Amino acid sequence: MVDVAVVGAGQTKYGNHASGLKGMWAEAAAKAFASVDGDFEPSVIDEAFIGSIAFGGSQLGNTAALLTEHSAMDGISVRRVENACASSGFAFRDAWMAIKSGQADVVVAGGIEKMNDLTPERKRYWLGVSGDTEWERLAGLTFPGTYALMARRYFHEFDATHDDLVHVSVKNHLHGSMNADAHIQKEVSFEKAAGGFMVADPLTLYDCCPTSDGASCVVLAADHVARKLTDTPVWVRGSGAASDHLALHDRPTITQLKATKEASTKAYAMAGVNARNIDLAEVHDCFTIAEVLATEDLGLTGRGEGGVFARNGEGRLNEGTTTVNASGGLKSKGHPLGATGTGQVVEVFKQLRGQVSSNRQVRDAETALTHNVGGSGATCAVHVFGRDRA
Amino acid sequence: MVDVAVVGAGQTKYGNHASGLKGMWAEAAAKAFASVDGDFEPSVIDEAFIGSIAFGGSQLGNTAALLTEHSAMDGISVRRVENACASSGFAFRDAWMAIKSGQADVVVAGGIEKMNDLTPERKRYWLGVSGDTEWERLAGLTFPGTYALMARRYFHEFDATHDDLVHVSVKNHLHGSMNADAHIQKEVSFEKAAGGFMVADPLTLYDCCPTSDGASCVVLAADHVARKLTDTPVWVRGSGAASDHLALHDRPTITQLKATKEASTKAYAMAGVNARNIDLAEVHDCFTIAEVLATEDLGLTGRGEGGVFARNGEGRLNEGTTTVNASGGLKSKGHPLGATGTGQVVEVFKQLRGQVSSNRQVRDAETALTHNVGGSGATCAVHVFGRDRA
Numbered sequence: 001m002v003d004v005a006v007v008g009a010g011q012t013k014y015g016n017h018a019s020g021l022k023g024m025w026a027e028a029a030a031k032a033f034a035s036v037d038g039d040f041e042p043s044v045i046d047e048a049f050i051g052s053i054a055f056g057g058s059q060l061g062n063t064a065a066l067l068t069e070h071s072a073m074d075g076i077s078v079r080r081v082e083n084a085c086a087s088s089g090f091a092f093r094d095a096w097m098a099i100k101s102g103q104a105d106v107v108v109a110g111g112i113e114k115m116n117d118l119t120p121e122r123k124r125y126w127l128g129v130s131g132d133t134e135w136e137r138l139a140g141l142t143f144p145g146t147y148a149l150m151a152r153r154y155f156h157e158f159d160a161t162h163d164d165l166v167h168v169s170v171k172n173h174l175h176g177s178m179n180a181d182a183h184i185q186k187e188v189s190f191e192k193a194a195g196g197f198m199v200a201d202p203l204t205l206y207d208c209c210p211t212s213d214g215a216s217c218v219v220l221a222a223d224h225v226a227r228k229l230t231d232t233p234v235w236v237r238g239s240g241a242a243s244d245h246l247a248l249h250d251r252p253t254i255t256q257l258k259a260t261k262e263a264s265t266k267a268y269a270m271a272g273v274n275a276r277n278i279d280l281a282e283v284h285d286c287f288t289i290a291e292v293l294a295t296e297d298l299g300l301t302g303r304g305e306g307g308v309f310a311r312n313g314e315g316r317l318n319e320g321t322t323t324v325n326a327s328g329g330l331k332s333k334g335h336p337l338g339a340t341g342t343g344q345v346v347e348v349f350k351q352l353r354g355q356v357s358s359n360r361q362v363r364d365a366e367t368a369l370t371h372n373v374g375g376s377g378a379t380c381a382v383h384v385f386g387r388d389r390a
Numbered sequence: 391m392v393d394v395a396v397v398g399a400g401q402t403k404y405g406n407h408a409s410g411l412k413g414m415w416a417e418a419a420a421k422a423f424a425s426v427d428g429d430f431e432p433s434v435i436d437e438a439f440i441g442s443i444a445f446g447g448s449q450l451g452n453t454a455a456l457l458t459e460h461s462a463m464d465g466i467s468v469r470r471v472e473n474a475c476a477s478s479g480f481a482f483r484d485a486w487m488a489i490k491s492g493q494a495d496v497v498v499a500g501g502i503e504k505m506n507d508l509t510p511e512r513k514r515y516w517l518g519v520s521g522d523t524e525w526e527r528l529a530g531l532t533f534p535g536t537y538a539l540m541a542r543r544y545f546h547e548f549d550a551t552h553d554d555l556v557h558v559s560v561k562n563h564l565h566g567s568m569n570a571d572a573h574i575q576k577e578v579s580f581e582k583a584a585g586g587f588m589v590a591d592p593l594t595l596y597d598c599c600p601t602s603d604g605a606s607c608v609v610l611a612a613d614h615v616a617r618k619l620t621d622t623p624v625w626v627r628g629s630g631a632a633s634d635h636l637a638l639h640d641r642p643t644i645t646q647l648k649a650t651k652e653a654s655t656k657a658y659a660m661a662g663v664n665a666r667n668i669d670l671a672e673v674h675d676c677f678t679i680a681e682v683l684a685t686e687d688l689g690l691t692g693r694g695e696g697g698v699f700a701r702n703g704e705g706r707l708n709e710g711t712t713t714v715n716a717s718g719g720l721k722s723k724g725h726p727l728g729a730t731g732t733g734q735v736v737e738v739f740k741q742l743r744g745q746v747s748s749n750r751q752v753r754d755a756e757t758a759l760t761h762n763v764g765g766s767g768a769t770c771a772v773h774v775f776g777r778d779r780a
Contacts (some may be wrong), residue, residue, distance in 0.1 A: 061520025101490035130451025241467035
């Protein structure tokens with residue numbers, strides 16, 4: 001079976017973009033192509049998988065073909081992949097499988113979203129439609145509310161308080177302050193983050209990620225091609241994906257995301273690693289409580305110990321076993337829904353090649369993972385990457 | 391490399407459904423599972439790919455996970471695939487690649503749409519957003535208009551008149567009148583079809599497919615599993631896909647769909663067949679002119695001879711070399727956007743197994759093709775199937 005590597009990766013800055021969707025995508029793709037060592041020629045690309053949800057609310061069908069048409073990939077087999085905020089995590093998985101299938105040697109995976117073209121009502125609508133509609137959205141439950149329920153229950157069950165979430169926020173703002181591509185590039189103090197205005201009790205402004213514009217694009221290649229394209233491929237060592245009930249009331253527990261547990265278990269097994277081997281984890285912290293749960297569900301810490309993990313600063317850059325969200329995470333780097341999953345891959349690619357700014361570099365990073373969640377946990381894709389092939 | 395077979399396939403009746411999306415999908419899935427010989431257990435399914443565009447306008451994110459949750463596939467890796475009206479053609483391609491990759495043995499591909507829950511304005515919107523937005527939709531060009539432009543130009547360039555389109559309509563209504571799953575089950579006379587009210591000159595009511603509710607689901611399996619599941623697998627012998635410029639003005643010609651030509655060329659080559667070997671072709675006749683172009687672009691007839699092909703009745707059931715749209719096609723079977731691609735596979739599966747009603751059975755059908763187009767030709771997936779493996 002063919003091995004698969006990431007050979008190029010690029011993204012726009014996350015934030016509020018004046019340029020349109022085609023321009024944003026073209027920029028991310030051009031950066032990805034340029035990051036491939038040597039003279040990369042996009043005409044060698046066989047397939048593309050592009051994640052998006054609302055696409056700025058304009059073009060909604062055939063968006064993937066519209067993007068490849070405007071980025072030197074016209075004519076190829078391309079499709080949009082949608083799994084709410086996990087759209088490009090699955091686009092990446094499907095691109096990986098396309099190469100594994102032997103039907104394609106070079107494949108693009110990417111994602112895009114333009115949230116700030118939407119009116120506040122449409123933004124709320126497009127975010128809401130990624131959770132359960134029948135039982136949650138139409139009853140008025142928004143995503144901050146969904147995750148607030150998880151946080152309240154977590155505080156009830158385990159040794160944790162809102163202060164632990166504040167530690168997550170402070171850490172991710174610190175990391176993001178060093179990331180030139182981040183939506184929010186400023187540190188926040190513990191006191192400021194603890195005193196943010198309430199969004200959905202107990203979650204305050206500093207517990208919630210922003211909604212960003214952004215595009216991200218990565219180039220994957222089969223082993224026999226990857227070595228010709230670059231001297232420093234980043235190998236995809238494991239892929240796992242799973243789904244769960246959309247509505248919280250259908251789950252046996254809301255302090256654990258089953259899809260994360262199953263996806264990561266599969267990805268670790270395929271990669272032949274365990275959580276202790278992960279030097280860098282880009283996890284889906286749409287809300288700070290989501291990062292606390294993710295550290296547990298991914299096995300970076302024990303069940304019920306995510307609050308302590310955050311409190312002790314174990315995920316801080318180069319302080320514990322695993323640096324969590326060196327990019328700033330969704331909280332600080334930003335969250336352009338469909339672009340987030342492959343945006344995590346961009347970070348991991350640069351970190352494993354030692355190509356981020358020196359103050360943000362995870363030391364001796366050999367193995368990394370990305371963790372991309374759709375909605376409140378209905379879909380999840382986890383990938384394990386390594387500088388070495390196995 | 392593993393060979394892939396379709397081992398089960400089912401669909402709802404196309405038309406106007408009172409039941410909701412989850413119920414429609416569960417019905418299609420249950421029929422697909424039941425069509426697998428033996429006691430098929432859905433717990434063996436590894437992955438699912440589900441095509442949809444508007445999903446009835448309600449749930450719009452994470453819809454694929456919502457559907458698998460309610461059809462005995464909860465927990466699996468699943469994603470929505472969107473390429474306008476070619477959504478499930480690409481879902482099928484991606485399911486096929488997932489098995490080829492060696493990462494999955496049993497995979498579901500399907501599609502769903504509920505057009506009749508949408509208000510007329512929203513229906514027009516959701517159809518419109520699958521064409522080009524910037525240059526076409528916002529300038530008022532709808533899909534009937536897009537295809538009317540193609541028809542007018544076709545009449546100008548070649549030996550063809552509107553009467554040739556009427557022949558397509560009459561044929562597809564005849565075929566659909568024998569299909570218990572079809573949206574419109576009635577014959578129309580040449581005179582009636584020729585005199586339909588004008589929609590977009592020269593296309594009349596009888597040149598335009600209806601917008602339907604419907605769901606379709608197929609089960610694919612790797613060769614080593616397929617033989618255990620059924621004695622009569624239908625083999626996927628070739629898959630091809632391509633894209634094109636969304637806006638008509640960017641294409642060198644509008645009387646030919648480049649994506650269809652490229653997708654079918656690849657699919658034929660992989661299958662080791664040519665157009666003369668195809669006993670049954672389910673082609674994307676969203677408008678009658680689209681079938682005329684498809685017969686040319688797929689090589690069933692020569693360039694500029696699609697009108698003559700229709701006039702001579704060469705696509706009629708068991709009359710020419712290739713029966714075109716034995717199901718009734720989009721024109722008469724109906725067009726539930728995201729469900730159409732895998733719905734074509736349902737027809738081919740049943741035809742190649744000799745399981746359609748006797749009056750509609752293509753005699754001695756050995757090799758068949760599905761042709762699924764997104765928008766006005768921006769995306770296209772073509773698949774070749776055989777009773778024999780190669």
